[in-house]
Amino acid sequence: MTDGPKMKPELKMQAEVQSDVRKNPRRIAFILRRSSPYVKAQDDGRVMTYPTALARFIIALEVAFVLLVWISLLANAPLEGIADPMHTPNPAKAPWYFLGLQELLHYFPPMVAGVLVPGLVVGALIVIPYFNINIEGESLWARDRKRRLMIVGVALVLFCIFLLVFDVIVALVPTILIGGLMLWSARFSPESPKLFHRWLASKPLSFWIMSWFLVELTILTVVGTFFRGPGWSWVLPWQS
Amino acid sequence: MSDVKTQVQETPVGATAKDEKCKDCGRREFFAKVGMGSLAVAAAGAGLFSYEFFSPNVLFEAPPIVKAGKPDEFPQGSVTLDPKSAIYIINGNKGFYALSAICTHLGCLTAWKPELDLIACPCHGSRFNRDGVKVAGPAPEPLPWLKTWLAEDGNLMVDRSTTLKEPEYVKV
Amino acid sequence: MATTIKSEFERIRNTEVWRTIFRSGSGSSNLHRSQAVQQNIFLHLFSVKVRSRALEFSPTWYLGALTLSTFFILIATGILLMFYYHPSVPQAYADMKDLQFVVASGVFLRNLHRWSAHAMVFLVFAHMFKVFYRGAYRPPRQFNWVIGVFLLLITLLLSYTGYLLPWDQLAFWAVTVGSNIAKAVPLMGKQIRFLMLGGNEVNANALLRFYVLHCVILPLAAILLVGVHFWRIRKDGGLYVPEKKQL
Incomplete structure (x- = not known):
């Protein structure tokens, strides 16, 4: 965007008075197809x-x-006593944004909760924009409704059983919540009379997974922060 | 690298990189490979060098062998935590033995709970019995048994760096 | 009075020295304003014009701008705190007490640093979810999303390394637990932990390593990636704002 021909003083005056580009177009650059940013023609103000x-x-x-x-x-800001390797505080809590992870560490071996799960989360976040299914943002139930319903249902049941086996009730509740909403949304179509139903029906798979992650993260963090006491036992925040 | 590629593409029609007409290409490709290869070797060397540099050669940490005390300091049936060296000295029915007090889960210092007759970890809620066997919680392994012996001066000695596979008891 | 100040400011902006620094001069035409952005090393990361929809509150909730704001506060307070901090055992903890009771405004600066750090972690997460739900990761913005994920990781690492520096009980045991998670990495877990702590236990070496990471390496990485992140916004065609549509 270099300035074009040298401007004369009177031209400069005009530019100050009328600076709306669309009324007074002035060529200030050639935009080549190869180097131009990818913008669709948009008619909104700038x-x-x-x-x-x-x-x-x-x-x-x-x-x-x-x-x-x-x-x-x-x-x-909190400041406890000086670091003492001879005495572990009870409970020993990480800062709040790691308490979701610490809650997971309570259920699964460190290899799973500390390495595998965070690794998978980061990997999943990175690949989000590289999947066509995410980019098209097509509703989960738009095609193949019956087959997809079965796959999702079976996957959900298996995952819930897995969480039950490891006794992870904290993670099970949001899974059932979001999973149930997801299956329920299959009943609706873009023609449903209620706005909320139409909104549910329009959501792609990535929306459901991300929402599950968001709810899971929130609940695990809240439980780790407020509902865990000595020995990582369950306490109510108003009891302690 | 990109220069080389451009040159290859600009050779006359019909000439490919492997074509005999393109005499220069083999040489250029060779030098490109040598260049990339030496970069790879240098990168590997830099990685090794960094690993060596960042691993301290001298550490000022506590020695692994500790003097736990005279056997008569530990009454029959007691479990005693020595927080400084992070070990338990246990005077059991079959004799003395030592357990590591560091939780096998994530390294918190455990504590003996006499009212429960259990060793409990405050961090993630693991529990062990007095033989180090896990009773509850996420710990993947039992608390390790440490090599214990009676020194000539009558003190119990524990080597924290040597774990025992089979239980061994020190009789006094 | 106000006009005097304004004309005086205008005079300064037209002096030769000022014009050597800010070449665009004092005019307020769109050309001048474009040049004010283009000819400034920091502002030229941004485009000269933005869609007015992108400045509305609802598409972004200003989460990116707020995250950057907390990052600025963290840099400023962090540099100030470094003047009174020794990364050694047990002096580090004594320095915390000094900041609390001896240094003028010390406790305020420490509070501001700590609370801004919490705010930044929260805002980075919120920013990520907002971008996701807005669909702003879609082409051509894929790579900027990936940079964002790395910025999230750097933010978490900055918090984690900063957590050890006060050398109090919370710090010590959080890092003990954290370093043992690293030990669970298959095959080379023990080596990773050894390199991370500079030894087998959380001690003076670990404190020094975390200090260097927290004050030099990670902030530099963050600044670099933040620069790329903003530059990519311009290169990818400005902030993504979904068109208003009826469901």
């Missing part, structure tokens, strides 16, 4: 990055800063 978008970012920065300063003035 604003300048400087100063409009930048101002928005600065407002976001200020909001974050003000909130965090208030929190920091009101609450002190």
